[in-house]
Amino acid sequence: MKWNEEFDVVVVGSGGGGLVAAITAAHHGLKPVIIEKTKEYGGATALSGGGIWVPNNHVSKKAGVKDSEEEGLTYMEAVIEDKGPASTYERKAAYVKNGHKMVKFLEDLGMKWVPGTKYPDYYPEAPGGKVGRVVEGEIFDAKKLEDYEEKLRTGDMEAPMPLYSGKVSSVPVAFTNMKDFSTLVGMALNGMRHKVLGRHAISIGGGLIARFMRIALDLNIPIQLETPLKDLMMDDNGEKIVGVQAEKDGKPYYIKCKAVVLASGGFERNPELRKKYHNINGDWSSSRTENTGDILKIAEKYELDTALLDDAWWGPATVDGNGRQKFLVYERSMPHSIIVDQDGERYFNESESYTDAGHAILERQEKTGKGIHSWMIMESRHRNRYLFGDMLPKRTPQEAIDSGFLIKADTIEELAEKCEIPVEQLKGTITRFNGFVEAGVDEDFGRGKSAYDRYYGDPTYEYPNLGTIENGPFYACKIYPGDLGTKGGIVANENGQALKNGQPIEGLYATGNCSASVMGRVYPGPGSAIGGTTVFGYISANHIKEELF
Structure with a gap:
């Protein structure tokens, strides 16, 4: 095989999970590269509300939320009724154990967090339920991204002014009472202040991705846009990753590596797959038009384990x-x-x-x-x-x-x-x-x-x-x-490893909407989708360092 490039880790997808996986790998001294199908980075995360649901995180606890790993796991066990292969006890325990560590890890690298102390879990009355487990990125000046400012994905979710999802409940009722109206006015004045200071202030999903990207750039992580994954490269026994085949400038592009983290979108914009698994089309989806199930097709080719294909973030x-x-x-x-x-x-x-x-x-x-x-x-x-x-x-x-x-x-x-x-x-x-x-x-x-x-x-x-x-x-x-996207795909274990017949393939990991969600068939709290992809991106990169290097 004639390789075009060589890296330690290839991360497929530039959303929250992909960026966190690459950041974690680079922090460990590995050489990651991010390949992205489209001409913009950020994935579905950039179009989202930007919150991350993390039980027992120190940011919320400093703001007065009383929480623990035990309560977080109790809650997930109580509300995630589907005990399928994606939402095993071990996967949920790994999520709770590592989520708050990821928040602190990213903060140590320069991430600035804001707690959403008033935003409740979606089943707050369930055992272990809380109010205030969501965190999000502090409003960010996109000009700090330099050449990457214009390459950040934007969409209808981009706010007309910088705001926090933890305060968004004030917006729809702002004209009914002075308290919420004052909150809205405060948001508008803050936005004007940023403009006067010459900043391109962004928040919610775009702001979260922008902050992740700034950390990635500081770690010299390369990102290759318009470079879709075409295939996985395995050893002769089909048991270990040796590289990937991508496409660049319309030509095959081969990257040698020891590990691949699949962190891309789902198949919500593929009419055939939507009809097959959901019996509807994707015309009502709010997700990216490029999410056409490329990873699912590769998973089917290699007969990887899949689950929750009939579900989505409805x-x-x-x-x-x-x-x-x-x-x-x-x-x-x-x-x-x-x-x-x-x-x-x-x-x-x-x-x-x-x-x-x-x-x-x-x-x-x-x-x-x-x-x-x-x-x-x-x-x-x-x-x-x-x-x-x-x-x-x-x-x-x-x-x-x-x-x-x-x-x-x-x-x-x-x-x-x-x-x-x-x-x-x-x-x-x-x-x-x-x-x-x-x-x-x-x-x-x-x-x-x-x-x-x-x-x-x-x-x-x-x-x-x-x-x-x-x-x-x-x-x-x-x-x-x-x-907001499909939530079924490749089954991964508690280490983030992609499975085939219940056994991990060496060097292959999956997170994000191309994988089967640890959240099962529910949405435990605000930011559960981004939480799943980022936390298992973090877990995957840590496991790669421990097991392969």
């Missing part, structure tokens, strides 16, 4: 008149709204975690054929008080109506007819829900019972998630099962 989504996907987090949780199926029936807690809500839509479709599409029903107070996507309160563009994105009507009867929902059924559903609001208890689905529900609620209401639907005009918006 969540209710809308598609506007221009075909843009909007992943709904806070909108559906606010008072004066419900979600119903095509028969006009509620069928889940609208304020629950997005992954659970996404599962509910898919299960409704499977059972009744009436879940896709569903409808979010809102009345005038929802539109007058809260943000909806990028629409300000009291500001509903006519284009949103004319394009059919929002259906508007003066009465519930008219709204039902326009949406082709049985009129009497919808009226009955709303009457029942309004009764729950008056009593302060959602007897059907427990909306508002959890601290997570209330985090995205109206703090000026006695019941922050409950509000009657009775004052026109009324609005309806189609709801689909969107996602």
Whole structure:
């Protein structure tokens, strides 16, 4: 074999997990290289909220959160019901044991963390559940990236001003009370301050990646963009990694190495694979168009173990008149709204975690054929008080109506007819829900019972998630099962090693959305997806150093 280059470790993918794996390897004195399929770096992490869910981390504990490894593992055991090969006890224990070590390790290399002390786990009432386990990067001046400033991936999640995901609950309700309005004004003034000082201030996912990238550049880690992985190179027995075949400038490019960390995206933008494993297409996904399952195809070629291929980081989504996907987090949780199926029936807690809500839509479709599409029903107070996507309160563009994105009507009867929902059924559903609001208890689905529900609620209401639907005009918006990416793929063990027939392949590791998530079929807390990829990127690089060098 004629090799074009030689490195100790090839990291495939430049998202959070790939960057942390490369940083950890370089810190150990190894020579890593990052290869990235696209012309931009950052992966799905750069398009995310930027939080990392890490039990027992010292940043949150300094801010007053009482936590321990034991409580973190107790919580993961309680809420991750699927005990499949990706979410074994050993994998969860490795996550909890190493997560807080990773946070401290990166801080020692220059990372600046901010705690999200008010952001609850998604099942905070479960054993070991907490409020405040998420950390995120401090607002960063992207100009410090120099030549790499313009190569950072951006998208719809890029905030119009620098902010912290731990404070984002103030944004949708900022026009309802002075406390949250003051928080929003403070964010805006901080953004103006950065501009006056000549900074390109970025936060959330882009800011997190930018800080990781600055550390990587300081460690002289090379990153090769537009260099997709094409194949793995094994020894003659197919038991050990000897290199990879990539593509560069349209030609085969061979890199010799002892270890490969697969840290790329999933297959959410591959129509054939989506149909095969999810029985839907990827049109409602919020993830990158380049995530077409390249790693899954390689895994199938080498008959690697896979799991959770039928799952994703689901969540209710809308598609506007221009075909843009909007992943709904806070909108559906606010008072004066419900979600119903095509028969006009509620069928889940609208304020629950997005992954659970996404599962509910898919299960409704499977059972009744009436879940896709569903409808979010809102009345005038929802539109007058809260943000909806990028629409300000009291500001509903006519284009949103004319394009059919929002259906508007003066009465519930008219709204039902326009949406082709049985009129009497919808009226009955709303009457029942309004009764729950008056009593302060959602007897059907427990909306508002959890601290997570209330985090995205109206703090000026006695019941922050409950509000009657009775004052026109009324609005309806189609709801689909969107996602932030698939979460199934290669099965790795507690060391991050990729498995074949339950046994590790020497030198091959997997993390990120191309692997099967340690979180199983749930989303334990804010930043669980980034947490999984970064922590196992860290674990993988440490194991490479210990076992191969």
